[in-house]
Amino acid sequence: MEGQWGSSIHEQHRQIQEAMKTNPTQGIAKIKEYLGKQNNTPLNIAITGETGSGKSTFINAFRGINNSDEGAAPTGVVETTTEVEPYPHPNLPNVTLWDLPGVGTPNFPADEYLKKVGFERFDFFIIIAACRFKENDVKLALEIKRMGRKFYFLCSKIDIDMYNEERSQRNFDKQKTLKAIRDNCIKGLRGQGIEAPQVFLVSSFELHQFDFLLLQETLERELPEHKRNAFVCALPNISKEIMKKKKDAYQAQIKYHALLSSGVAAVPLPGLSVAVDLALVAGVVTQYVIGFRLDKESLKRLSDSSGVPYSELVSVMTSQLGATTITPQLIQKLLSQIPRILALIAAEEVSRFLIVIGTPVSMILSGVSTYKILKFFLDLVADDAQRVFEKVVKETTEV
Numbered sequence: 001m002e003g004q005w006g007s008s009i010h011e012q013h014r015q016i017q018e019a020m021k022t023n024p025t026q027g028i029a030k031i032k033e034y035l036g037k038q039n040n041t042p043l044n045i046a047i048t049g050e051t052g053s054g055k056s057t058f059i060n061a062f063r064g065i066n067n068s069d070e071g072a073a074p075t076g077v078v079e080t081t082t083e084v085e086p087y088p089h090p091n092l093p094n095v096t097l098w099d100l101p102g103v104g105t106p107n108f109p110a111d112e113y114l115k116k117v118g119f120e121r122f123d124f125f126i127i128i129a130a131c132r133f134k135e136n137d138v139k140l141a142l143e144i145k146r147m148g149r150k151f152y153f154l155c156s157k158i159d160i161d162m163y164n165e166e167r168s169q170r171n172f173d174k175q176k177t178l179k180a181i182r183d184n185c186i187k188g189l190r191g192q193g194i195e196a197p198q199v200f201l202v203s204s205f206e207l208h209q210f211d212f213l214l215l216q217e218t219l220e221r222e223l224p225e226h227k228r229n230a231f232v233c234a235l236p237n238i239s240k241e242i243m244k245k246k247k248d249a250y251q252a253q254i255k256y257h258a259l260l261s262s263g264v265a266a267v268p269l270p271g272l273s274v275a276v277d278l279a280l281v282a283g284v285v286t287q288y289v290i291g292f293r294l295d296k297e298s299l300k301r302l303s304d305s306s307g308v309p310y311s312e313l314v315s316v317m318t319s320q321l322g323a324t325t326i327t328p329q330l331i332q333k334l335l336s337q338i339p340r341i342l343a344l345i346a347a348e349e350v351s352r353f354l355i356v357i358g359t360p361v362s363m364i365l366s367g368v369s370t371y372k373i374l375k376f377f378l379d380l381v382a383d384d385a386q387r388v389f390e391k392v393v394k395e396t397t398e399v
């Protein structure tokens with residue numbers, strides 16, 4: 001896709017490969033630019049709906065923040081959003097969720113709404129209601145469409161609806177009931193003039209249930225490709241699929257980090273002829289730990305929301321990378337402690353790397369080492385994230 005970034009990701013990869021062959025210095029500059037864009041692309045998500053519809057609770061849940069945490073969007077039936085309020089993602093400062101006032105409030109009349117909230121800055125809009133979208137919601141959706149932006153309808157508090165339906169139906173069928181609620185909502189929106197409304201039924205208290213995963217897949221698919229990375233990394237770890245996507249996103253960057261590391265400030269590794277840029281590795285592994293929410297703050301938040309003691313979350317991790325500060329010294333210590341990784345680095349697996357990158361021979365050895373080390377640490381961190389996830393599922397679903 002051509003756009004403000006000039007060329008597609010595929011085209012950028014091609015340009016990097018080309019530059020690495022002809023002019024490595026320029027190639028390195030291109031890689032830096034590419035990684036910077038991948039990891040710092042701003043993503044701004046607008047959440048709008050009437051007061052009480054569940055905007056703040058959804059914003060907090062998406063960011064993995066509890067309603068009572070510092071930095072949480074204030075929730076509760078009496079709170080009223082009267083201003084456009086930004087809520088940055090605690091782990092990724094480039095991702096912000098915005099709490100917008102409801103349409104038609106005195107300061108934000110329907111006809112001036114988009115202009116007043118500054119619609120240009122938002123990548124897409126989520127319009128929230130407790131399953132009954134009103135005239136103002138529809139007007140807003142049509143206006144968003146007219147402005148060339150995307151919108152998605154989110155029926156909040158679906159757990160309450162399901163609870164009520166279960167109590168009132170003799171032969172309660174969860175899937176059938178969900179479909180009936182969704183169909184009914186879509187029919188209502190069609191009747192009000194929205195051609196093909198995308199409606200998702202969500203409980204912010206149970207994001208892993210109902211349609212949140214479907215919403216996440218839809219958003220990921222419909223976002224421009226240069227924004228997908230930011231979106232995937234911002235997602236809460238509520239399913240194995242999400243964690244796999246995060247891992248894939250990080251994996252795709254490893255060859256470029258490895259190239260950057262080639263020859264720069266490298267430290268010889270004991271027992272090996274290669275040198276590795278430990279500071280770079282420490283920086284990238286820190287990204288993994290934060291992306292997989294294994295940093296101290298994220299684990300504390302997870303402990304608060306799940307009720308699983310922090311020490312128990314920490315105890316299931318085996319990598320020694322979670323809940324700590326990743327320094328070059330720690331990386332060096334871990335590398336020297338793990339014979340498996342040293343064997344891995346020493347093994348001749350240069351050809352695959354060479355084909356991917358097309359790099360001058362002088363840069364290869366330390367690049368290959370960094371490649372393998374990063375891949376190794378990524379596996380460790382992703383496995384730990386999986387263990388933490390399983391621990392929480394086990395502890396919170398056991399009766």
Ligand code: GDP
Binds near residue numbers: 075076081159
């Ligand atoms: P806002 O005014 O749109 O920001 O709405 P809030 O997020 O403050 O939510 C209003 C009330 O609905 C609060 O008491 C929330 O606890 C409750 N609420 C929000 N989302 C959900 C949900 O998914 N399920 C349930 N059961 N309650 C919710």
